[in-house]
Amino acid sequence: MKLLGEIIGHQDIISLLRKAVDTGRVAHAYLFAGPAGVGKGTVARAFARALLCRQPRQGDACGQCRDCRQAAQGNHPDLIFVQPTPNTIKIDQVREIQQRFALTPYQGFRQVGVIEQAETMTAEAANCFLKTLEEPQGESVFILLSDQPYLLLPTVVSRCQQIFFHFLSFGEVVEGLVALAGLERAKAELPAALSGGSLGRAVKLAAQGNLTGQRKKAFTAAAALTEAFSGEALRLAQNFAGEREEVHLLFETLLLWYRDLLVWRVSGDEKLLVNRDFLPLIRQEAKNCTTSRIIDIIYKVEQAKNRLRANANPRLTVEVLFVQLGRKEG
Ligand SMILES: [Zn+2]
Structure with missing residues (x-):
């Protein structure tokens, strides 16, 4: 205590x-x-x-x-x-x-x-x-x-x-992970960035470890959504329609992904990326989106995250978001 x-x-x-x-x-x-x-x-x-x-x-x-x-x-x-x-x-x-x-x-x-x-x-x-x-x-x-x-x-x-009480800042979560989970600062950054300002969640993410596989799955889906019409977008959503906590992690992961696309487009500076290990994919996808579209997507993911927090059905929230992020019909 x-x-x-x-x-x-x-x-x-x-x-x-x-x-x-x-x-x-x-x-x-x-x-x-x-x-x-x-x-x-x-x-x-x-x-x-x-x-x-x-x-x-x-x-x-x-x-x-x-x-x-x-x-x-x-x-x-x-x-x-x-x-x-x-x-x-x-x-x-x-x-x-x-x-x-x-x-x-x-x-x-x-x-x-x-x-x-x-x-x-x-x-x-x-x-x-x-x-x-x-x-x-x-x-x-x-x-x-x-x-x-x-x-x-x-x-x-x-x-x-x-x-x-409010969400903790990124720096505070990193500091907390270093102190509580004994992580090196560099290793604490990714779970901290995905935690949405909750030290409790960051500790769980750091312990769970498989953040690379989980990110790859989310980033691949995000890339596929650019070309996906509604039916395909709904099919992609099925891979993520899990528990509230999993869906929350998906949204945080997507926010970091689009944030990286935006940073890359604006600065082209690798050091500023959170998902540096996915640089080839970031480079490729940043070319496929305009800056204003990325900003629009970030707002949509934020809205989905807020709806989830306000107790919306997790599965439905993913489906609606994916259809919104997909290609428009006709
Ligand atoms: Zn005392």
């Missing part, structure tokens, strides 16, 4: 949380909202640890006291995690945490509840939880995590201090 000071990225959020601990001006409830895989959970655990530490240093946990050690080992009696079981958080789970928080803290001066995927609370559970927010008990602090905060009750949201 990390300290706040060890976290990569989200520095504005980290300093806000450290200031809260340092000054003792801690809200009763926080909502950490933002996309999956950017580190909301990591920050929440580190914040919880700082909140429970007896001798915080500049708002961060000391990492050495009994509370810090217990929190790190996952057995601090005043730190409670609530997760969906299996798909929703039920009223009984909320009642249980309420009962525990009605008692004085076991050993510390404060209790911390981390509610993961808070949007999965059933209506009953959310209404029950609302009472806790309306009448906070003692020094309890709740941290709600959600990548779909618009599904939460507005009355719950309005009683939380809302903190918005």
Whole structure:
């Protein structure tokens, strides 16, 4: 379990949380909202640890006291995690945490509840939880995590201090991969570029390894699409109609591909390419497209990615995109 000071990225959020601990001006409830895989959970655990530490240093946990050690080992009696079981958080789970928080803290001066995927609370559970927010008990602090905060009750949201997490920059993901996965910087660049700003996803991609085969498949399809009418475009789409995560990776791969075509057309500088190992194909395809067409395609892939994020059907999203990128009939 990390300290706040060890976290990569989200520095504005980290300093806000450290200031809260340092000054003792801690809200009763926080909502950490933002996309999956950017580190909301990591920050929440580190914040919880700082909140429970007896001798915080500049708002961060000391990492050495009994509370810090217990929190790190996952057995601090005043730190409670609530997760969906299996798909929703039920009223009984909320009642249980309420009962525990009605008692004085076991050993510390404060209790911390981390509610993961808070949007999965059933209506009953959310209404029950609302009472806790309306009448906070003692020094309890709740941290709600959600990548779909618009599904939460507005009355719950309005009683939380809302903190918005964003995607990490390319440089931050590279730095994270070097630190977490022990990769060399040069080897971290491709998974970082394909991660869409999610360190969690970058770590998975780096571990999975076969990025070359996966890129080759996507680039070959992209090249074939230039000549493909709708029927053929749909047939090509069948090779990618998989799980949401796979389709997401396809879109990130395509974005990098078209970005490379654009960079090559504009600069002709090999050093600026991400997929340098595909230079012959990039050179050939860059000739087949105009710059304005490549820009248009990049917008279309971005739109498809946003639709996927907004929960569109993955298979349909690939099919629509491929038909859009194919040749127009007649
Ligand atoms: Zn400590």
